[in-house]
Amino acid sequence: MEPKKILITGGLWYIGSHTAVLFSQAGYDIVLLDNLSNTHKDEVLSSLKILTNKDIPFVEGDVRDYDFLDQLFEKEQFDWVIHFAAKKAVGESCSDPFLYYDNNISWTITLLEIMDKHNVKNLIFSSSATVYDAEKNIPPFTETDRLNTTNPYGTTKLVMEFLLKDMAQHRNFEVICLRYFNPIGAHHSGLLGENPKGIPTNLLPFILRVAKKEIEKITVFWDDYPTPDWTCIRDYIHIEDLAQAHLQSYEYLYHKKEIKANSEEEITTPSFEVFNIWTWNWKSVKEMLSIAETVVGEPINFEIGERRDWDVASSVANPIKAKQVLGWEPKKTIVEAVEDAWNFYNNHKEENK
Template sequence: MKNKILVTGGAGYIGSHTCIALHEAGYDIVVYDNLSNSSREAIDRLSILIGQTVEFIEGDIRDSELLREVFASHKFFGVIHFAGLKAVGESVAKPLLYYNNNVSGTITLLEVMAEYNIKNIVFSSSATVYGDPESLPIDESSKRSCTNPYGQSKLTVEHILEDLAVSDDSWNLIALRYFNPVGAHPSGQIGEDPNDIPNNLMPYISQVAVGKLDKLSIFGNDYPTVDGTGVRDFIHVTDLAQGHVSALNYLNKQTRPNEGGTAKKNSVGFLPINLGTGKGTSVLELVSAFSDISGQSIPYQFAERRAGDIASCYASADKAKTLLGWQAELSIADMCRNTWRWQSMNPNGYNVS
C-alpha cells in the first residue's frame, strides 16, 4: 500500500512542485490549502501533470475541526508542512498576522497530528533562520538569529519542534532550511505566481523580461562581493521538491523489521537539514544569465541597500547528501530556462481569464 501524505500549502509554488515529485516517487497525496496566496488553477494543472485528480481540501491550518475531519478520514504516514505566509516586507508591517498564521497555525496542526498519532513531519523552514551569517558556507550548526518577523516565525516553529522532540521521543521532525528557490516545472505549466509586485528576485526579473514590469531595482552595488551586488544560493524548485521526497524516504527507512519480524522504530527527533547548491550567484550574474537564456534585455537600476539585507549567503549541503542521499543537480541556466518558459507561456500567471 502506498504511503499517504498530507501536503499543507500544496497549491503554492514549492508545494505544487513537491506534489509532482511525491506522485512520481509513489506516494499518495492530499493537498490542504486555504488559497490565500495560491490558485485553484494550480491544482487543476497539477492534476493534469500527474494524470489523476488531486484530492484537494480548501482549508486553513488554524481550523482544528476541519483538520480533525481530514485526519479522521485518511490514514496518513506523515505531513509535509508548507502552509505559511512568506513575504518579508509584509511580515514587518503585519507581524501579528505572521505569528498567528505561521506559528499558531503550526501549533494547531501539531496538536491534531498528536491526537491521531501521526508523528512524522517535514517542515518548510528557511535559511532566514541564520540571519547574517558569521562564516560561509552556512552549515546546520551555524548560529541562528533573525532580522524580520517572517524569519522569526520560522525560527519559533523550529524551537517548538525541538521542544516537542525532547518531550516525546516518538516524534520525527525534519526541518528543511531552504536557500533561494527559483525556476519552474519543465512543462511550463506550473511556476511561481506572486500576488501583485514580486518580492523575490527571479520572478521580478522574468516579469521585466516579459514586459510586465519596466525595470529591475537592484538594492545595493557596494557589497564586498564579486561585483558589489548581493550573493545568494539559488536552488531549482524541482531539486528542492526532490529534497522533500528524500526526507520522507529517510523517515520511511527508520522503520525496519527486527529479528522477531516486528517493526522497530528509530526515532529521528528534531533534524534540521539545509537544502541549497553550496554555490553563490550574484544578482548581476543572475540577470546576465537570464538575459542570455531569454534573449531579452533586462533593464535595471541600482538602489540603496535594504535594511536587513546581507552581502552573501550560501549553504553547506553536505548533511543532505550524507543523510538523505540528496544533492542539487540543476544549474543556473536550467533555473533561468524553466522560469522563462513558465513566464512566457503564462504572462499573467494562473490568471487565465
C-alpha cells in the same frame, strides 16, 4: 510497513505543487490542503492532473481552523504531514510582524496540536536560510551554526523549528527540517511554476516581469556589499531539485522508522534532524540579472536603490550533510532554472496581467 497517507499543507502552490507531482508519480497516497490565499487553483489542479495522470485529492481549508483540521484528520487517517503553508514575504513581515507571528506560528501550533491528538507524528518542515546568524557565522553555514534572524519572517521559522524540536523531544514526533533559500525555475514541462499574485517579492519572477515589460524596472537593493560585484550573494536551487529533496527526506525517514520497527535491539537516532538543501550555485543579484538577460535575449532594466534593513551580504550554506545522509544532490543548473521559469512565464502570460 504499509504505504502511508501524506497530507501536504500549502500543496497548491509553488514548492508544494512540484513536491506533489513527485510524490504522486512515485505512487504515494497524498492529499493537498490549501486555503487558496496565494494560488491559482484551477490552473494548478489541471496541471497536476496532466503531469500525474491522476486526480490528486485536494481539500480547501485553513491550517488555522482547529475544527476543520480535526475532522479532516479523523476522516483521512494521515500518517505524515509535509508542512508548506506559510506566509513568506520578508518585507511584509517587517511592516506587519503580528500578521506573521499569528499566521506562521499560531497555524503551526494548531497543526501540531491536531497531529498530536490524532497520533500523527511524522513531519517534514520547510524552514529557511534566514534562521542562520549571518553576522556571526562564517559562510558557508552548516546545520550546527549559530541561529539568529534579521526579520519577523525568519523569527517565525526559527520559533517553529524550536516548537518542532520540543515535539520531537517530548511528544515522540519524528521531524525533518529542511533549510533552503532561493528556489527558482519551473517544472520542465512548463505546466507548473512560480506565478505570484500581485507584485512578486522574489528576485527571478520580478526580473522576468521586467523582461516582459509588465514592470518598468527592477531595483537592486544597494551595491556596496563586500562581494565581488558589490551586490548580495545567495544560493539558488531549481524547484525540481528542491521537490526531490522532500521526496528523499520522506524516504529516508520512512526507512529509518522501518529499520527501528524491525530491529530487535533498541536503535537510537535523532528524532529532529536538520538539513541544508543548497546547491553551491552562489550568484549575486547582478549575476542573476546577467543570466536572465542571456536567457531572454535582451537587456533588463534596473536601478540601484536603497539598502533594505534585513538584507545580509552573503547567505550561502554547505549541503554536504544532505548528500551524505539523504543521498540528495542537485541535478539542475541555474541557467536551466531560468530557462524553465521563462518558458513557464511565457506559457502563462495571461495569468500575470
